[in-house]
Amino acid sequence: xxxxxxxxxxxxxxxxxxxxxxxxxxxxxxxxxxxxxxxxxxxxxxxxxxxxxxxxxxxxxxxxxxxxxxxxxxxxxxxxxxxxxxxxxxxxxxxxxxxxxxxxxxxxxxxxxxxxxxxxxxxxxxxxxxxxxxxxxxxxxxxxxxxxxxxxxxxxxxxxxxxxxxxxxxxxxxxxxxxxxxxxxxxxxxxxxxxxxxxxxxxxxxxxxxxxxxxxxxxxxxxxxxxxxxxxxxxxxxxxxxxxxxxxxxxxxxxxxxxxxxxxxxxxxxxxxxxx
Amino acid sequence: xxxxxxxxxxxxxxxxxxxxxxxxxxxxxxxxxxxxxxxxxxxxxxxxxxxxxxxxxxxxxxxxxxxxxxxxxxxxxxxxxxxxxxxxxxxxxxxxxxxxxxxxxxxxxxxxxxxxxxxxxxxxxxxxxxxxxxxxxxxxxxxxxxxxxxxxxxxxxxxxxxxxxxxxxxxxxxxxxxxxxxxxxxxxxxxxxxxxxxxxxxxxxxxxxxxxxxxxxxxxxxxxxxxxxxxxxxxxxxxxxxxxxxxxxxxxxxxxxxxxxxxxxxxxxxx
Numbered sequence: 001x002x003x004x005x006x007x008x009x010x011x012x013x014x015x016x017x018x019x020x021x022x023x024x025x026x027x028x029x030x031x032x033x034x035x036x037x038x039x040x041x042x043x044x045x046x047x048x049x050x051x052x053x054x055x056x057x058x059x060x061x062x063x064x065x066x067x068x069x070x071x072x073x074x075x076x077x078x079x080x081x082x083x084x085x086x087x088x089x090x091x092x093x094x095x096x097x098x099x100x101x102x103x104x105x106x107x108x109x110x111x112x113x114x115x116x117x118x119x120x121x122x123x124x125x126x127x128x129x130x131x132x133x134x135x136x137x138x139x140x141x142x143x144x145x146x147x148x149x150x151x152x153x154x155x156x157x158x159x160x161x162x163x164x165x166x167x168x169x170x171x172x173x174x175x176x177x178x179x180x181x182x183x184x185x186x187x188x189x190x191x192x193x194x195x196x197x198x199x200x201x202x203x204x205x206x207x208x209x210x211x212x213x214x215x216x217x218x219x220x221x222x223x224x225x226x227x228x229x230x231x232x233x234x235x236x237x238x239x240x241x242x243x244x245x246x247x248x249x250x251x252x253x254x255x256x257x258x259x260x261x262x263x264x265x266x267x268x269x270x271x272x273x274x275x276x
Numbered sequence: 277x278x279x280x281x282x283x284x285x286x287x288x289x290x291x292x293x294x295x296x297x298x299x300x301x302x303x304x305x306x307x308x309x310x311x312x313x314x315x316x317x318x319x320x321x322x323x324x325x326x327x328x329x330x331x332x333x334x335x336x337x338x339x340x341x342x343x344x345x346x347x348x349x350x351x352x353x354x355x356x357x358x359x360x361x362x363x364x365x366x367x368x369x370x371x372x373x374x375x376x377x378x379x380x381x382x383x384x385x386x387x388x389x390x391x392x393x394x395x396x397x398x399x400x401x402x403x404x405x406x407x408x409x410x411x412x413x414x415x416x417x418x419x420x421x422x423x424x425x426x427x428x429x430x431x432x433x434x435x436x437x438x439x440x441x442x443x444x445x446x447x448x449x450x451x452x453x454x455x456x457x458x459x460x461x462x463x464x465x466x467x468x469x470x471x472x473x474x475x476x477x478x479x480x481x482x483x484x485x486x487x488x489x490x491x492x493x494x495x496x497x498x499x500x501x502x503x504x505x506x507x508x509x510x511x512x513x514x515x516x517x518x519x520x521x522x523x524x525x526x527x528x529x530x531x532x533x534x535x536x537x538x539x540x541x542x543x544x545x546x547x
Contacts, residue, residue, distance in 0.1 A: 034372055157391050164382045167372055170362060171434075174332050175386025176355045222418060223375040 005244070014136040014200060015243060018253075020148045021197045021209065022239035026217070026231035027155060028190050029210030033218075035166045039100045040085060040187070041194055041207035044078050046107030048195045049203045051077025052128050053114035060118055069139055070128070071195060078191035081107065086187055131202035131254030133247045140199055147192050154189060158182060163224060200243075202254035209235060212261035219272035234264050282309035284346065285442050285474040286331060291340030293326055300326045302498050304340070308491075310441070313468040313475045315505075317482040318495035324478045325363070327495065328446055332360055345441070356387035359435030359443040361428070363450060363478075370420035376430050377415050380406055383437035405437040406430075409463065425456030432463070443467070446478045461488045 005011040032038050055073035058065035081103050088099035115125065127135045155162075161182055164172040173179050190210075197206045217230035242257035249256075286308040293301040301323045308314055318324050329335040331342060333349055342349040345357065380402045381394060388394060394402075406412055409429040414422065419430060428448055435443055445464075449457045465488045467473045477485060482492065492508040494501040501508060 034369065036369075160382075160385045160388075160394070161390065163374075163378075164385050167369075167374060167379065167382065168362075170334065171360065171382070172385075173334065174355060174358070174360055175383075175438075176353070177386065178390075218371075218373050221373050222416065224373055224378050227373045 005247075009138075010134055010136060011247065013138060013141045014133050014253075015240070017136050017141050017144050018200050018239045018243050019236060020144050021193070021200055022236040023232055024148055024151050024193045025197060025206075025209040026213040026235040027151065027228060028186070028193055029214045030217070030224075030227050030231055031162055031166055031186065032190065033211060033214045037100075038207070038211045038214075039097070039104075041190060041210045043085065043100045043103040043107065044081055044191050044194045045198065045203045045206045046104050046111065047081035048074040048078040048107070048191075048198060049128070050107050050109075050111035050114060051075070051195070052198075052203070053111045053118065053125070056124065057114045057118040069137070069143075070124075071140060071143065071199065074128075074198065075192060075195040077107075078195040079188055082187040082191040083184075086184055127202070128198055129202050129204050130252040131198070131200050131205065131257075133200075133243055133253050135199050140196075144196050147196050151189050151193065154185065158185070162186060200239075200253055201257055202252065205254040205258050208258045208261060209239075212258070212265055213238070216261070216265045216268040219268040234261070238264060282311070284308065285310045285312075285344070286476075287341075287343040287346075288327075288331070289341045289343075291327070291330060291337045291342065293323070293330060293335065294338045299497065301330075301337075301495075304495075304499050306493060306499060306502060308474065308476065310345075310474050311468070311472045312491045313465070313489045314477070314491045314493055315482050315485055315489040316476055316478045316493045316495060317480065320480060322496040324480075324495055325446055328360075328444055328476075328478060332358065332444065356438040357441045359383075359438065359440035361431050361435050361443070361445045361448050363447040370427075372420060374419050375416050376406060376411060376419060376422075376433075377402060379419050379430055380433045380437055383434035387438045402437055405433040408436060409433045425452040425460070428452055428456075428460065432460075436467075440473070442474045442476070444476045444478070447480070448477070449479075449484075457484065461485055464488060 005015050029038070029041070032040060051074035052070045054077070055065060055068065055070035058073075059068070059070075060066075085099045085103050088102060089096045092098045161172070161177045164175070164177060165179060165182060169179065194206050194210075197209060201209055213231040213235035214227070216234050217227045220230045221227035238257050238260035242260050243253050245251075246253035246256040284307050286306065288304055288306040291301060291304040291306075292299065304327065306327075316324055316327075326335065330337050331344070331349075333352070333355075344352045345354075381399075383405070384394060384398050384401065388398065403412075403415070406415055409432050411426065411429050411433060414426065414430075419427060422430065432445075432448075443464075449460060452460065461484075464475055464477070468475050468490075477489065479485065482489075486505065486509070489505055491504050492501065493499060494508075501511070
């Protein structure tokens with residue numbers, strides 16, 4: 001039942017893509033969670049939705065856009081949203097979390113308008129919302145590979161700076177770490193990973209892959225580095241098992257992956273009774 | 277040795293700071309020679325933390341200049357020479373999943389620089405620094421599982437690991453029990469005496485530390501006093517009145533040894 005994934009190109013692509021997302025999402029998620037910004041991924045995924053809807057709408061009217069992968073437009077919206085969030089966080093310096101509901105509702109609002117204009121729900125959109133095993137194309141896969149390489153290189157180069165900034169921003173700034181540039185770079189990475197993940201887990205569930213494995217990992221990890229290892233381990237388990245079972249049971253992979261993550265979290269809570 | 281001949285760690289000239297309409301600091305002149313242990317005191321809201329933030333380059337003063345080790349702060353770039361332990365260290369995210377080792381390592385990140393990694397030698401330094409504050413048994417412990425006093429020692433270790441020439445501590449003992457506070461001050465005094473490190477300790481309660489420091493500065497929007505400890509103690513009553521608006525006694529701890537200073541009349545010639 002597993003071999004079938006290697007017999008069909010599209011299944012192989014979705015498996016590889018899923019595994020790369022399973023690596024990237026918790027990698028960024030750890031930083032988001034410890035900075036108490038877990039909800040940013042929700043805001044960005046909703047703004048990605050409006051980008052997708054916009055692309056689908058344009059596709060109905062202009063043949064050029066019909067051939068274009070809606071992921072690109074989703075990515076553009078997501079990055080735009082990320083920049084806007086950073087701006088809002090500076091404007092409302094004492095209410096930094098306010099940026100999140102603003103972008104989140106704006107994203108849904110714009111998305112719904114575009115969807116209505118495009119004459120409602122279709123099958124394509126359903127896949128974007130909840131993920132699909134079969135939706136991965138070769139171009140999606142290549143895009144994910146480049147994003148993975150970019151994120152991994154950035155992580156290797158700036159891990160210690162992001163770690164310091166997350167733990168103690170003032171101290172990090174005093175020691176000469178360029179806060180604004182690094183925060184900006186980070187949120188762009190989050191935007192890219194979110195829009196790239198939506199094919200598999202779907203827009204509505206993508207944020208779960210950034211937060212749930214991290215929540216479980218924090219019960220087990222004894223250090224910051226271990227938090228990454230556990231989070232990536234849990235997320236890979238959920239993605240791989242989730243994709244296989246989603247395909248064989250013919251259900252949306254997004255939901256399966258999230259449910260597996262919830263199960264891992266419950267087990268972690270039961271086995272590791274430490275207060276955080 | 278007169279003060280003028282000593283090289284200065286910090287030179288603040290005519291510094292003022294305004295938040296909106298409100299003057300927080302007015303025309304501050306403050307020269308801190310290298311090797312001194314200054315207690316910077318003042319009531320809550322007197323601008324102590326603002327002054328420190330200016331010195332650390334986190335805030336730009338409205339007017340005035342600051343020099344660190346003789347260099348104007350705008351051109352000062354050797355921030356690994358400056359260690360800082362903030363008040364906020366007591367209220368950091370205690371659920372943060374980081375070990376003592378990882379937290380202390382952060383102190384080297386600025387020195388190591390962008391795009392570089394910690395080497396074995398750096399890691400050895402981190403361990404030494406942890407040992408220096410007596411936390412060697414907790415190297416791989418989660419920072420959130422330690423007591424307030426232990427956490428504070430870890431943050432000191434983090435500030436010390438880059439071997440700074442100047443260490444600034446903003447109310448570092450808030451929420452730390454009395455016994456740990458004493459050990460803590462003794463440790464600071466050792467750094468000051470043995471290593472010649474310049475220390476600035478910000479506090480609203482100078483009484484607990486009078487026996488460890490060498491100099492005192494009193495701040496309440498303006499600088500009311502700056503001089504050595506003995507001068508301060510001889511004028512202390514009038515100083516307290518001008519600073520707090522009413523008479524406040526400074527309670528000195530450990531009266532049983534050497535320190536009966538403010539019972540006697542001092543002319544300050546001993547220092």
